[in-house]
Amino acid sequence: MKPKLLTIIFCLLTAGSFSQKLTKGSSTASLGLGLVSFVTSGQTAFPPIEGQYQYSISENVSAGPFIGYTSYKDAYEASGKSNSVFLLGGVVNYNLYDEEDMVAYAGGKLEYKSASELTSGLLVGVHIGGLYFFNDNLAGNVELGYGMALFKLGLLMKL
Secondary structure (H helix, E strand, O other): OOHHHHHHHHHHOOOOOOOOOOOOOOOEEEEEEEEEEOOOOOOEEEEEEEEEEEOOOOOOOEEEEEEEEEEEEEEEOOOOOEEEEEEEEEEEEEEEEOOOOOEEEEEEEEEEEEEEEOOOOEEEEEEEEEEEEEEOEEEEEEEEOOOOOOEEEEEEEEO
16 A cells, blocks of 8 residues: 555656746746744744745746735733734745756845734845745745745745
8 A cells, every 4th residue: 555655646746847947927826834933023823824926027037926924922911912913015036046846046025014013114035945846837835034934835836
């Protein structure tokens, strides 16, 4: 039973691994879960979650909107009340490496933070990341940077 399961998993992960390059005019949607939030000041009650849509302007540049949410409990507040933080903004990525089933990129974000207890306003974020395409339309995503979260894991789907 185990060899069959491993064979199926291997086939799914390697199917179509030669045509995943992100091309001009293609669109993607992604959803990511972050660790270590930079936009809160207490214990995380709900981890940072972020959704993005990106359009490839050229073979190496993509841009689009994103929205994010997290909540935290203030370390100095006895009530244990959760505070919410919403982020809305734009993201631009530049592909540093784009071959077969892997993409490495660097990018930036301009974010508007709306917070229930913290100061709201504009933020600038920077990140580096990578994609690994499991098949023609689905990729795993890892990102490290300054913004909503220090470290983010997610899934990306070509539209």
